[in-house]
Amino acid sequence: MTHTVVLGGGICGLAAGFSLAEHGERVTLIEAQHFLGGLATTLRGETGAGFDFGPHAYHARNERVLNMFKDIASDGFPARAKNVRIKFRGKYYKYPLEAFDIAKSMSPILAARAFADYSIESLRRRLRPRALVSAEDWVVQAMGRTLYSLFFGPYTTKVWGVPPSQLAASFAQHRIPHISLAKVITSSLRKGRAKITGSEHRYAPLVIELFYPPRGAGLISERMAERILRASPQNEICTGALVTGLDTEGGRVVAVRYREVPSTKRDGQLAQLASGTEERGSPYTDFSSEEQRIACDRVASSIPLPALIHLLGDAASNDAKAAAKFLRFRALTIVGLRVKRPTALPAQSIYFTNKTFNRLSETRNYGGSDVCAPDETVLLCDITCDVGDRIWNASADELGRICAKELAEEGFMKESELAESVVLRSTFGYPVYMVGYERAIDTLMKELMRFENLVTGGRQGLYKYVDMDIASEMGLAMADHLLSGTSKRDAIANVPYEDRVFA
Numbered sequence: 137m138t139h140t141v142v143l144g145g146g147i148c149g150l151a152a153g154f155s156l157a158e159h160g161e162r163v164t165l166i167e168a169q170h171f172l173g174g175l176a177t178t179l180r181g182e183t184g185a186g187f188d189f190g191p192h193a194y195h196a197r198n199e200r201v202l203n204m205f206k207d208i209a210s211d212g213f214p215a216r217a218k219n220v221r222i223k224f225r226g227k228y229y230k231y232p233l234e235a236f237d238i239a240k241s242m243s244p245i246l247a248a249r250a251f252a253d254y255s256i257e258s259l260r261r262r263l264r265p266r267a268l269v270s271a272e273d274w275v276v277q278a279m280g281r282t283l284y285s286l287f288f289g290p291y292t293t294k295v296w297g298v299p300p301s302q303l304a305a306s307f308a309q310h311r312i313p314h315i316s317l318a319k320v321i322t323s324s325l326r327k328g329r330a331k332i333t334g335s336e337h338r339y340a341p342l343v344i345e346l347f348y349p350p351r352g353a354g355l356i357s358e359r360m361a362e363r364i365l366r367a368s369p370q371n372e373i374c375t376g377a378l379v380t381g382l383d384t385e386g387g388r389v390v391a392v393r394y395r396e397v398p399s400t401k402r403d404g405q406l407a408q409l410a411s412g413t414e415e416r417g418s419p420y421t422d423f424s425s426e427e428q429r430i431a432c433d434r435v436a437s438s439i440p441l442p443a444l445i446h447l448l449g450d451a452a453s454n455d456a457k458a459a460a461k462f463l464r465f466r467a468l469t470i471v472g473l474r475v476k477r478p479t480a481l482p483a484q485s486i487y488f489t490n491k492t493f494n495r496l497s498e499t500r501n502y503g504g505s506d507v508c509a510p511d512e513t514v515l516l517c518d519i520t521c522d523v524g525d526r527i528w529n530a531s532a533d534e535l536g537r538i539c540a541k542e543l544a545e546e547g548f549m550k551e552s553e554l555a556e557s558v559v560l561r562s563t564f565g566y567p568v569y570m571v572g573y574e575r576a577i578d579t580l581m582k583e584l585m586r587f588e589n590l591v592t593g594g595r596q597g598l599y600k601y602v603d604m605d606i607a608s609e610m611g612l613a614m615a616d617h618l619l620s621g622t623s624k625r626d627a628i629a630n631v632p633y634e635d636r637v638f639a
């Protein structure tokens with residue numbers, strides 16, 4: 137029986153392992169944390185209340201993935217309509233913010249300037265198109281400088297930690313639909329599903345129906361793991377096991393090395409995701425445990441792409457190592473609050489431009505009816521940060537107090553209602569698409585083609601800003617390829633770059 141070692145027990149690695157196991161393959165999955173699910177997990181606080189890495193609601197643009205989620209959660213969780221808002225210049229708007237909404241928030245003079253800017257850019261685009269290198273170039277030519285300066289510029293700098301002039305144009309192109317005045321008018325007249333226009337990118341966050349398990353998002357990952365183990369007594373899931381190296385022979389990976397590592401839970405911090413290869417911020421610095429080695433026939437990786445290259449050691453070329461160093465992640469600190477009131481927010485999530493957090497969510501409003509006691513509620517504050525900065529180093533108590541104060545100012549709770557504060561951290565929250573990152577990715581994709589029995593996929597493994605459905609689809613695609621027996625080159629030769637689901 138062919139033995140596949142899966143690296144990383146997030147939803148991508150689990151989907152790959154689950155599909156291989158259900159097809160009768162032997163699977164060993166190695167996960168650094170003491171729990172499964174990666175970013176799609178639900179961790180428990182002191183009273184058993186569930187905290188996600190920001191609420192993880194399920195949706196799928198792909199029928200196969202949606203059916204897999206439904207099959208795994210066959211006892212069901214009902215769909216809810218998406219109800220997400222943005223607070224901008226003192227008023228609530230629908231998310232994502234449309235250019236019209238920004239315009240509505242302006243004085244007539246500013247609106248006239250924005251319209252003039254937009255019209256000039258539209259004309260310029262047709263008559264004398266400019267080279268678009270950065271996200272700033274892309275957004276300015278799409279919506280004009282006034283709209284860019286009011287919202288996109290400052291918000292992007294806050295979330296990503298760098299100005300849009302340093303982010304690649306493709307980042308904006310993939311996340312922000314081109315504004316056409318005609319489309320904005322027709323779209324604002326439509327409702328529900330009909331609002332999705334053909335021009336939206338498949339990774340765009342405009343999804344109408346969401347599914348959320350009553351006890352927390354982690355249910356799907358837990359059940360996938362159970363099914364991997366149930367498929368065969370030979371299958372193994374090793375948690376608290378950090379992959380520390382890959383052994384290669386003649387362009388094939390022949391073994392995976394790992395070490396047992398302690399849990400990252402401490403002092404109000406429920407977890408800190410990390411690959412162990414970070415220059416700063418890795419919780420895995422004590423390598424006193426003995427390195428173990430598992431022989432394998434092939435490897436499906438979902439750990440961060442730069443870490444995978446690092447772990448290949450001398451088998452990776454110097455060009456690949458340099459390219460891997462170019463790729464950066466924005467770190468993430470989620471502040472979870474257990475609050476003594478049954479409900480707090482008028483929406484599932486609200487985005488803010490002027491608070492410590494970027495997004496505030498109430499898990500119950502997504503369908504998480506049982507994440508905590510009925511007379512309490514769980515609020516999640518998403519904060520992007522850099523490893524080692526003030527937010528990263530602050531305690532759960534300190535961040536809890538800051539967030540509760542800002543929430544009280546908005547009228548969502550009283551500071552005295554705060555019952556518990558926790559933090560969930562990850563060194564890899566978001567891939568940062570710096571100008572020039574495409575070149576680094578091309579180098580790494582070519583490099584990985586040299587290793588026929590090694591595939592990589594997932595949000596971190598392919599360095600793509602995707603949701604759980606696409607991360608799962610990537611896991612299934614890795615399994616499909618391994619099961620097909622075709623060469624990697626044949627399997628991905630016809631996949632266009634943007635749709636690439638593994639490498």
Ligand SMILES: Cc1cc2nc3c(=O)[nH]c(=O)nc-3n(C[C@H](O)[C@H](O)[C@H](O)COP(=O)(O)OP(=O)(O)OC[C@H]3O[C@@H](n4cnc5c(N)ncnc54)[C@H](O)[C@@H]3O)c2cc1C
Binds near residue numbers: 145148167594595
């Ligand atoms: C704040 C936030 C909110 C989100 N909300 C949603 C949402 O509502 N809906 C949605 O569909 N998607 C959402 N997403 C996206 C979703 O989290 C991801 O697409 C998905 O979970 C990625 O899964 P993955 O398996 O590819 O990666 P990960 O979940 O990052 O899994 C990678 C795993 O590899 C492990 N690992 C890393 N290095 C090593 C090593 N050296 N050895 C062993 N193990 C290692 C990690 O511990 C981790 O478990 C959100 C993401 C964020 C950041």
